[in-house]
Amino acid sequence: MMTPTTTMPAVIPGPMTPPAGTEDPGDEGFGLYVHWPWCLSKCPYCDFNSHVIDQPDQTRWARAYVRELETLAATAPRRPLTSVFFGGGTPSLMEPATLAAVLDAAARLWPLAPDLEVTLEANPGAVDQVRFASARAAGVNRLSLGVQALDDAALRALGRRHDRAEALAALDHARAVFDRVSVDLIHARPGQTPEAWAAELAEALALGLDHLSLYQLTIEPGTAFFQALRDGTLTPPDEDTAADLFEVTQEVTAAAGRPAYEVSNHARPGAECRHNLVYWRGGDYAGIGPGAHGRLGGSATRCVASPAAWLARVEARGDGLAARETLAPDDRATELLLMGLRLTEGINAARFELLCGRALADSLDPAGLAETVDLGLVTWDGPWLRATPTGRACLNAVIRRLAGG
Numbered sequence: 001m002m003t004p005t006t007t008m009p010a011v012i013p014g015p016m017t018p019p020a021g022t023e024d025p026g027d028e029g030f031g032l033y034v035h036w037p038w039c040l041s042k043c044p045y046c047d048f049n050s051h052v053i054d055q056p057d058q059t060r061w062a063r064a065y066v067r068e069l070e071t072l073a074a075t076a077p078r079r080p081l082t083s084v085f086f087g088g089g090t091p092s093l094m095e096p097a098t099l100a101a102v103l104d105a106a107a108r109l110w111p112l113a114p115d116l117e118v119t120l121e122a123n124p125g126a127v128d129q130v131r132f133a134s135a136r137a138a139g140v141n142r143l144s145l146g147v148q149a150l151d152d153a154a155l156r157a158l159g160r161r162h163d164r165a166e167a168l169a170a171l172d173h174a175r176a177v178f179d180r181v182s183v184d185l186i187h188a189r190p191g192q193t194p195e196a197w198a199a200e201l202a203e204a205l206a207l208g209l210d211h212l213s214l215y216q217l218t219i220e221p222g223t224a225f226f227q228a229l230r231d232g233t234l235t236p237p238d239e240d241t242a243a244d245l246f247e248v249t250q251e252v253t254a255a256a257g258r259p260a261y262e263v264s265n266h267a268r269p270g271a272e273c274r275h276n277l278v279y280w281r282g283g284d285y286a287g288i289g290p291g292a293h294g295r296l297g298g299s300a301t302r303c304v305a306s307p308a309a310w311l312a313r314v315e316a317r318g319d320g321l322a323a324r325e326t327l328a329p330d331d332r333a334t335e336l337l338l339m340g341l342r343l344t345e346g347i348n349a350a351r352f353e354l355l356c357g358r359a360l361a362d363s364l365d366p367a368g369l370a371e372t373v374d375l376g377l378v379t380w381d382g383p384w385l386r387a388t389p390t391g392r393a394c395l396n397a398v399i400r401r402l403a404g405g
Helices: 058-073 097-108 130-140 152-157 164-177 194-205 224-231 237-257 274-280 306-316 329-342 349-356 366-374 393-401
Strands: 030-036 081-088 111-123 142-148 180-187 212-215 261-263 265-267 284-288 293-296 301-305 321-326 378-380 384-387
Touching: 030 274, 058 097, 058 284, 058 306, 081 097, 081 274, 097 111, 097 130, 097 306, 111 274, 142 164, 152 164, 164 180, 180 237, 194 212, 194 237, 194 384, 212 237, 237 261, 274 284, 274 329, 284 306, 301 306, 329 349, 366 378, 366 393
Parallel strands: 030 081, 030 284, 081 111, 111 142, 142 180, 180 212
Antiparallel strands: 212 265, 261 265, 284 293, 293 301, 301 321, 378 384
């Protein structure tokens, strides 16, 4: 096991949502995303850039991550790093030495925020307490556990490698090691009723977790579920039932003190995922690894998706970038609308103007704004533009109308 040469700071919990009514945009943060593309198996609903492999050459991958990180850091802002997120794939399969190599390099290339958040995604079928302890020693201080369901039949239908008992055991192991643990659950599963989902949610909340990511199942092209849908062997809930499930999610989590702070994410105030807030608030982040995206100094970066091609490109030239494009003001404004209105806090007008170079009011269609306000879909008080709970339930339509569509 390799220990970072620079001690990673402890987590200092604090409120992440600016107080309502203030015009202070706050600091959107600066993050690092590391994509690990490898899994032990491919879930039938997954359209992420993930691939099945048993044992990749971790020494080679660690070198490539560090090299790409060094290349991107040369053109990235020299500002405190507030979060690191290891996503995938199944990044809990990374060796502690691989994790530590990336975190050592990050600590060398940027100043570290005193409350740096370092998140590792994990699957219950690919972890144990020893592996968790090794990840913690390497510098990870937050774990995101992909439980997905607390029902064995649902887990089998979702193609998960673990069962309910293994999920709960993995959660116990995680909480023994990490102060901050989040779980992922999927709703709008075939045959799921609002009553069953409410009971499952209540069970998850009774575990005392501070953060839950609660995603609606979406059937994406290229997945096994998409083919099953076309074949007629998979029947997801209809739109009305899906809407009922979403409403149950909001009601049950709010009553338990874990309200939504983003469309699919719920937390006790102060326990929000700081890394994802960087995305939704429009902040800069470096993205390394196959298929990783980034936002650096007004430019959008994208790495090649193929793990083999990414690795060869990094070793040949120092980065695996497929594209680096300057974001036009219109594109930047649209992106900030799309991301910011996902948050319960909404979009801060001062932050929008700082990041986009134009006033928020000038980026909204006046008729669309008036209509969505009148319909109770958004609120607009000058400092903040917010989608209401009703508006967040039909957010894509709200954003199209605000943009003049």
